[in-house]
């Protein structure tokens with residue numbers, strides 16, 4: 795988890811392209827929910843939370859979005875600037891997303907249904923979970 799993966803893609807410039815991934819094959823979990831964010835003004839920051847248990851895959855079928863992942867010990871920046879790139883984000887990762895280009899679309903596939911109880915929306919609370927070893931170093935960044 796917590797790394798960029800290449801999405802399998804077929805096609806050519808004359809006819810266009812098709813990209814796909816499958817649960818438990820290309821991404822290491824079962825998908826229960828898909829959502830997407832769009833019409834976000836340029837330079838907007840979203841995210842600003844971590845999840846206790848949820849696994850997600852993020853991809854940007856159009857546009858450019860920077861995702862900063864933070865495991866409470868280090869931060870890394872990942873650029874979603876191609877429909878052939880996806881970012882796996884596991885539990886215990888604080889994420890900030892920045893919209894870099896007009897009309898960019900962020901798609902997310904998640905391992906579970908929406909549950910507000912799974913969110914940590916306060917950064918100091920997130921750091922407390924990290925300090926307690928809640929994720930047992932399972933939240934490494936690559």
Ligand code: TYD
Pocket residue numbers: 827829831840841842908
């Ligand atoms: P949030 O996850 O905070 O969005 P982002 O990380 O992109 O800033 O979600 C925004 C709102 O939408 C929040 O009030 C909860 C609601 N929501 C759902 O009801 N179901 C969902 O599947 C998601 C992702 C959000």
